[in-house]
Amino acid sequence: MLRLHSFIRPAFRSRRWVHNTPTFSHLNSVNEEDLAHFSSILAPTSILSTLPSISTPADDIAPYNVDWMGKYHGQANSVLRPRTTQQVSEIVKYCAQRKIGIVPQGGNTGLVGGGISLQKEIVLSLGAMNNVRSFDPVSGILVADAGCILQSLSEYIAPHNHIMPLDLGAKGSCQIGGNISTNAGGLRLLRYGSLHGTVLGLEVVLPDGTILDQLTTLRKDNTGYDLKQLFIGGEGTLGIVTGVSILTPPAPQATNNIFLALPRFDNVLPLFQTVKRQLGEIMSAFEYIDRTAYDMGLQHGLGPLLSADEVGDSQCFVLVETSGGNQDHDLEKLNNLLENLMTADEPLINTGVLSQSPTQFNSIWALREGLTECVQKEGKPYKYDVSVPLADFQKVVDAVRERMISKGLYGDHAISKVMGYGHVGDGNLHLNVIAKHGYRPELEAALEPFIYEIVADRKGSVSAEHGIGSMKRDALHYSKSDVSIDCMKKIKQVFDPLNIMNPGKVLP
Ligand SMILES: Cc1cc2nc3c(=O)[nH]c(=O)nc-3n(C[C@H](O)[C@H](O)[C@H](O)COP(=O)(O)OP(=O)(O)OC[C@H]3O[C@@H](n4cnc5c(N)ncnc54)[C@H](O)[C@@H]3O)c2cc1C
Incomplete structure (x- = not known):
């Protein structure tokens, strides 16, 4: 029999859980004058906006304002689709002057609301930056634009007998820049390790528009701080990844x-x-x-x-x-x-x-x-990609199910299924809780912070691979100490003192 009390520390729970809605009074919305300026940087087809001068049909802008699960809904009135790093730089420089918030968006397959605007930030979609810059079949080093789709890159290098060091269910839509910004794990991590090891260099547009060119193709480079690591898993809060240099392994025979x-x-x-x-x-x-x-x-x-x-x-x-x-x-x-x-x-x-x-x-x-797609067909999923010791995988799933039963929230009227699957080899459990008839505040209140407490109690991580985004912003402290969070805030302040880059994500 599973003993729930062994997982829970009640004092910890009630003291620390506060779910804030951020306000962005320091930021301005996009207006017609801004669109006129963006028109001087981008081709007309690269600007989408509901404002009168552009009048993009609502249906065309809607996909940028909703995430893959249909859980997070944004309010961006404009979307920009630059084609070059220089264009990204000019857009960001202008947004910094005007104090316009920017949400970088890749393939929009993220599962924690990181790529969706919270208020009226502009969406900067990388999808039109999709060229391979170079590939060396001897070293296996691939240099590509951040907007390249993961699967397209796999197909590009396949004739050279190389594979991408990462693979995930969303490969047909997610972009390499999004993968890097979320430090995506996936199905090959056990063999090829994390992106912190396979990414050799990055090109990043910083929040003041400066281009940080660290697109090295060197395997070894011990010259000072390894800045690229900050953008791997940075979730677009420190800058916009525009180019990637990555080591691809030979295809297994x-x-x-x-x-x-x-x-x-x-x-x-x-x-x-x-x-x-x-x-x-x-x-x-x-x-x-x-x-x-x-x-x-x-x-x-x-x-x-x-x-x-x-x-x-x-x-x-x-x-x-x-x-x-x-x-x-x-x-x-x-x-x-x-x-x-x-x-x-x-x-x-x-x-x-x-x-x-x-x-x-x-x-x-x-x-x-x-x-993952089946879960989507069953209803609306609450998804928790946690790391816990392997021995506790199923106990966590069972504890969540018991919790919903005890609250009278288990069954077709509320939570219809609780299940676990995942990358056992990496200690990563995908805990999926399906709300048959849609998301409801009382369901979320029963699940959170309960699940984060179980994980913290097992010395696990509230996010093994999907990241923090807006979903787990207020749960960060379950996996990071106050000192760590303070350091992160200082780093954010150094890179983005105006707080325009993906505001309201990751940091509480
Ligand atoms: C079916 C399915 C299976 C999945 N399987 C896995 C899995 O096995 N492992 C895993 O780790 N994840 C998985 N995911 C989650 C998701 O696919 C990954 O997080 C992926 O890396 C997101 O890439 P994206 O291009 O869609 O990014 P988006 O969703 O567009 O963005 C994600 C975050 O990165 C930021 N961002 C995007 N592009 C850039 C950029 N160029 N510069 C700066 N910031 C940027 C966004 O602001 C946002 O915060 C899965 C998702 C689905 C739908």
């Missing part, structure tokens, strides 16, 4: 995956250890899916990878991927692993399936990657 059904969650950790030990250097992903998420995926047409009889009463599932240099060698290792797992005296798994073809390989991944 052999990739395989297996999908395993486990009788209970307690087996996940020993399984992780076993798989790591037996697969060694070829293991490239270890993903977790709980039973609720698996069943939901099936209902929405994903899989089935296993028959109902095979799945039986399995409580959870694990996807393991290998990326290596020799198919025969990797398959032998995988087959040995499966045999050992199935013939053990106390098997850790009920059953499993090994992909035998590229189609099967893709359909195993499709089940994992498709879950």
